[in-house]
Amino acid sequence: MNLASEQRQWNRLMDLAEIGAIPGNGVNRGALTAGDRAARRLMVGWAAEIGASVSIDEANNLWLRVEGTDSDAAPVLTSSHLDSQPKGGRFDGAYGVVAGLEVITALHKAGIVTRRPIEVVAWTNEEGSRFAPGCTGSMSWAGVHPSDYWDDVRDHNGIYYAAALAEQMAAEADLPRRPLGSKPHAYVEAHIEQGPILEAEGIDIGVVTGIQGSRWFVVSISGESAHAGTAPLSLRRDAMIEASRAILALQEAMYDPKDVLRFTVGRVSVSPNASNSVADNVTFSIDLRHPEAATLRVRGDMIAGVVQGAMRNCEWSVRETFNAKPIEFAPRVISEVERAAENAGFSHRLIPSGAFHDAQFASRVCQSGMIFVPSRAGISHNPAEYTSPSQLAKGTEVLLRTVRALAD
Ligand code: GLV
Ligand code: MN
Numbered sequence: 001m002n003l004a005s006e007q008r009q010w011n012r013l014m015d016l017a018e019i020g021a022i023p024g025n026g027v028n029r030g031a032l033t034a035g036d037r038a039a040r041r042l043m044v045g046w047a048a049e050i051g052a053s054v055s056i057d058e059a060n061n062l063w064l065r066v067e068g069t070d071s072d073a074a075p076v077l078t079s080s081h082l083d084s085q086p087k088g089g090r091f092d093g094a095y096g097v098v099a100g101l102e103v104i105t106a107l108h109k110a111g112i113v114t115r116r117p118i119e120v121v122a123w124t125n126e127e128g129s130r131f132a133p134g135c136t137g138s139m140s141w142a143g144v145h146p147s148d149y150w151d152d153v154r155d156h157n158g159i160y161y162a163a164a165l166a167e168q169m170a171a172e173a174d175l176p177r178r179p180l181g182s183k184p185h186a187y188v189e190a191h192i193e194q195g196p197i198l199e200a201e202g203i204d205i206g207v208v209t210g211i212q213g214s215r216w217f218v219v220s221i222s223g224e225s226a227h228a229g230t231a232p233l234s235l236r237r238d239a240m241i242e243a244s245r246a247i248l249a250l251q252e253a254m255y256d257p258k259d260v261l262r263f264t265v266g267r268v269s270v271s272p273n274a275s276n277s278v279a280d281n282v283t284f285s286i287d288l289r290h291p292e293a294a295t296l297r298v299r300g301d302m303i304a305g306v307v308q309g310a311m312r313n314c315e316w317s318v319r320e321t322f323n324a325k326p327i328e329f330a331p332r333v334i335s336e337v338e339r340a341a342e343n344a345g346f347s348h349r350l351i352p353s354g355a356f357h358d359a360q361f362a363s364r365v366c367q368s369g370m371i372f373v374p375s376r377a378g379i380s381h382n383p384a385e386y387t388s389p390s391q392l393a394k395g396t397e398v399l400l401r402t403v404r405a406l407a408d
């Protein structure tokens with residue numbers, strides 16, 4: 001018998017999707033914004049309905065906890081994130097958090113208490129689109145960096161991460177605090193696939209085997225501002241032209257005949273950003289991904305040389321801001337997810353993740369795994385992102401069974 005409620009879960013997802021709604025059914029709910037706070041308040045209210053305890057840590061990760069029969073036992077953790085891309089969909093992240101909530105809600109309604117406690121977490125700033133990089137909450141929790149490591153990172157409006165974090169912590173001063181870091185028994189995260197494979201093959205559940213590695217860089221090109229009408233081209237130190245040359249040279253240098261490597265320049269800022277001034281500074285992001293650690297290391301380490309080679313008379317710098325090594329999930333968690341899907345009667349297949357997730361950092365702390373559900377046409381980081389209520393419910397049923405198996 002399935003315990004998770006498709007309707008309750010869908011209603012909650014649609015309630016969350018109203019916060020930061022944008023045209024085309026999308027969501028813009030940046031980390032540490034008023035929208036993020038409102039989404040977290042909804043979670044806190046839903047947790048209260050079932051008597052789950054709520055707390056936050058110094059990285060602003062939001063924790064919901066239900067006790068087990070052995071409250072001293074290490075808990076099973078399930079989680080994802082409530083922040084979105086600027087032109088994001090309704091399910092990336094929010095699904096995993098609501099699915100975790102549905103697990104503890106359904107168990108509560110059925111009067112089932114597991115041996116181990118269950119904790120549901122909404123990690124801070126998974127996306128990294130307002131404050132780069134992503135996964136700052138889970139990295140802090142996992143001890144990769146202290147929670148003040150990103151204090152000097154600024155958003156598009158110049159607001160510091162430290163200030164936004166302090167504002168959100170102050171707005172949530174009524175919520176109990178818990179220490180940062182913990183040692184759970186296991187970690188499982190449900191997420192939409194964000195790729196086309198499950199839908200194309202008509203499969204209900206992706207049993208995630210691991211996550212490819214990601215490296216993020218910020219490249220800064222500095223020239224000299226000048227008058228667009230008077231400065232001869234031969235005398236200019238034009239940061240825009242040199243940045244463009246660098247981006248195209250990088251695109252060529254990152255060519256992979258197997259088409260496995262991913263290379264994206266998604267964010268550019270230009271100073272002074274005026275039509276009739278030559279740019280004196282251009283800063284752009286690089287998101288580089290590959291499933292093999294050695295390839296990711298070699299290609300990433302090429303970036304500085306390629307940028308240097310593209311320069312004529314501008315200054316340049318390259319700074320690495322994120323390095324998530326490729327990981328493989330724990331065989332025990334993978335086999336529990338497979339067993340859960342099998343027992344529930346859902347079709348399933350093994351699948352790697354091209355997107356990064358907080359699970360990448362949880363896997364440093366405890367045995368970890370993930371569950372994917374299909375994404376329509378593989379679309380994600382886009383308002384058109386869609387997974388049907390019943391597809392989402394299947395993933396949650398598998399999550400519930402997996403969490404129960406790991407918690408008993
Ligand atoms: C997560 O949002 C990613 O970019 O993989
Ligand atoms: Mn996500």
Ligand code: MN
Pocket residue numbers: 085092127381
């Ligand atoms: Mn995302």
